[in-house]
Amino acid sequence: MHISEGILTGPSFWATTVAGAAVMAWGVRDMKCFIKEQPERKPLLGMAGAFIFLVSLIPIPAYMGTCSHPCGTPLAGILLGPGIGAALAGLSLVLQALLFAHGGFATLGANILSLGLGGAAGGWLFFKLGRRLGLPLLAAAGLGGLLGDILTYIISGSILGGHLAFFSPQPQYSFAGYLAVIMAAYVPVQLPIALGEMAVTGIAVRSIGRQRPEVLEALRVVSKVTLAIVLVFGMAVSVLSLSSEARASSSVSVAEGGKSKAGKPGAYAGMDEKVNEAMAESAGAAAHDPFINLEDKGDVWNAMLLAGGGLAGFIIGRSWHLLFGRAKETPNGPTHPVS
Amino acid sequence: MAISRRSGLHGMDARLKLALVIVAVLFNVVLPDYRLSLGLLLTAWIGMAASRTPFRFMAWFVLAPVWATLPVVFGLAVGLGQTPLIKIGHLTVYHEGLAQGGQAALRVLADTSWAGLLFLTTPFTEILAALRWFRVPDVVVDTLGFMYRYVFLLWEEFHAMRVSASARGGLLGWRREWHTTGVITAQVFLRAYDRAQRIQQAVQARGGV
Numbered sequence: 017m018h019i020s021e022g023i024l025t026g027p028s029f030w031a032t033t034v035a036g037a038a039v040m041a042w043g044v045r046d047m048k049c050f051i052k053e054q055p056e057r058k059p060l061l062g063m064a065g066a067f068i069f070l071v072s073l074i075p076i077p078a079y080m081g082t083c084s085h086p087c088g089t090p091l092a093g094i095l096l097g098p099g100i101g102a103a104l105a106g107l108s109l110v111l112q113a114l115l116f117a118h119g120g121f122a123t124l125g126a127n128i129l130s131l132g133l134g135g136a137a138g139g140w141l142f143f144k145l146g147r148r149l150g151l152p153l154l155a156a157a158g159l160g161g162l163l164g165d166i167l168t169y170i171i172s173g174s175i176l177g178g179h180l181a182f183f184s185p186q187p188q189y190s191f192a193g194y195l196a197v198i199m200a201a202y203v204p205v206q207l208p209i210a211l212g213e214m215a216v217t218g219i220a221v222r223s224i225g226r227q228r229p230e231v232l233e234a235l236r237v238v239s240k241v242t243l244a245i246v247l248v249f250g251m252a253v254s255v256l257s258l259s260s261e262a263r264a265s266s267s268v269s270v271a272e273g274g275k276s277k278a279g280k281p282g283a284y285a286g287m288d289e290k291v292n293e294a295m296a297e298s299a300g301a302a303a304h305d306p307f308i309n310l311e312d313k314g315d316v317w318n319a320m321l322l323a324g325g326g327l328a329g330f331i332i333g334r335s336w337h338l339l340f341g342r343a344k345e346t347p348n349g350p351t352h353p354v355s
Numbered sequence: 356m357a358i359s360r361r362s363g364l365h366g367m368d369a370r371l372k373l374a375l376v377i378v379a380v381l382f383n384v385v386l387p388d389y390r391l392s393l394g395l396l397l398t399a400w401i402g403m404a405a406s407r408t409p410f411r412f413m414a415w416f417v418l419a420p421v422w423a424t425l426p427v428v429f430g431l432a433v434g435l436g437q438t439p440l441i442k443i444g445h446l447t448v449y450h451e452g453l454a455q456g457g458q459a460a461l462r463v464l465a466d467t468s469w470a471g472l473l474f475l476t477t478p479f480t481e482i483l484a485a486l487r488w489f490r491v492p493d494v495v496v497d498t499l500g501f502m503y504r505y506v507f508l509l510w511e512e513f514h515a516m517r518v519s520a521s522a523r524g525g526l527l528g529w530r531r532e533w534h535t536t537g538v539i540t541a542q543v544f545l546r547a548y549d550r551a552q553r554i555q556q557a558v559q560a561r562g563g564v
Contacts, residue, residue: 020427021420022462025387047494059558060551061494062501063509067547069502070509071540095544107499111506113467114474116419120466121376122384180434186451188434197434212533219537224544231548294445 021120028179036125043103090139090164101136139164148338161217165210363406369481392461399468416471428456
């Protein structure tokens, strides 16, 4: 699941490279902390890096008789933590570019963002959430593997879609349109792989837990700072993508004199309309307006997003003790949380 | 095939080669022009040929990214542009998109050829030393060295276990294959974990840190 070399140029290249370098810096800081705290485990980093590289070469059966390779980074994130997992994913990408011409140097930053941040940090985050919600190792690690993979695809698709929509000459679609096309192409190919990775990650972590539980205990180095960084980054990316999408749709409206194809001022004529119209035409029916058109209802959609965010925030806040442990009661009041 | 360490770029300082590769990739990406990509591609191939790099290795760095590049070329050809060229069913290939796709393919070939030029003419230990000279953190260089040293060993162990499982019928059907692959992956990780501990003990026994 790599963005191929030579695809990203100009601002996309610089933005992803700088962001990827930041993720690497965060991971290297975690690696240094790991060595400082446990100097006797220094070779484990290299061995774990080799392991990640190896996992990305493992064949997973997908369609009839075919096979593909997993990302491997959710498993790395689960076993080694998000920062180290992301950094080792970056180093693994360097070796893959050198040995197999897989990925490349110019897309290294983008691939670190998708495979390192999405795969390793995302996989770790969902694994931790699963564990805190009481899921067994198999299910929690499987959840981490599946959602880490899906997050990887979403980030890759967003980077590619953003590059094509905003920085390519004569784009055919908007950002949302390209994202829809890319995801439509990903789903049939990548979903079986994500399911395979879910199974392999879950079974691998459960096997390690059954055979050598002390290994999992020794490796579970989790800091609240890393979780906060992942959450803040995720929110920042969401906000930026939403605002850029809003700018793109408003610029389309302005370019068309404030009238969209449908004749509604400011309405977004994008991929959905084209696909729906084509489907209706091929079925011999006339396309009509959606029964529930949120775009005509002013800020209802934004209000729903806000309400969803608020609800998610409430659930996270309500489950905070599951994520970070309850505050330890002392005679002087609560102090450090017990994890 | 024995390759003379003195021929072509084999004798050039690894730091210089690393810097050249970075500059070439940067130029290729920052100034997207097919003539520049073509020039870089030819330069890399000439460099590899002058270094007497075996043809099959050179071909690997050309063919390996092709499978990933072709969908990109196709995607750009149908996703960008305004001048229709060919209509394939519901899809229209655009002139501008095809030009963009071809340019992207050239960039891919140029970049991977320069990566091949570095890797095929420089021992990995020299690349690591060059990285250290460029002030890359020690933990990163050491980890890269370990990864390169042990990845093939771990792969052999994984492969041996997989062949063994296959001989016992452990790969019959996708469900059993997923299960077996998960169990083998866990075994390989535990072996890597134990090996890391033994390496550290060996290093400490020799007075290392």
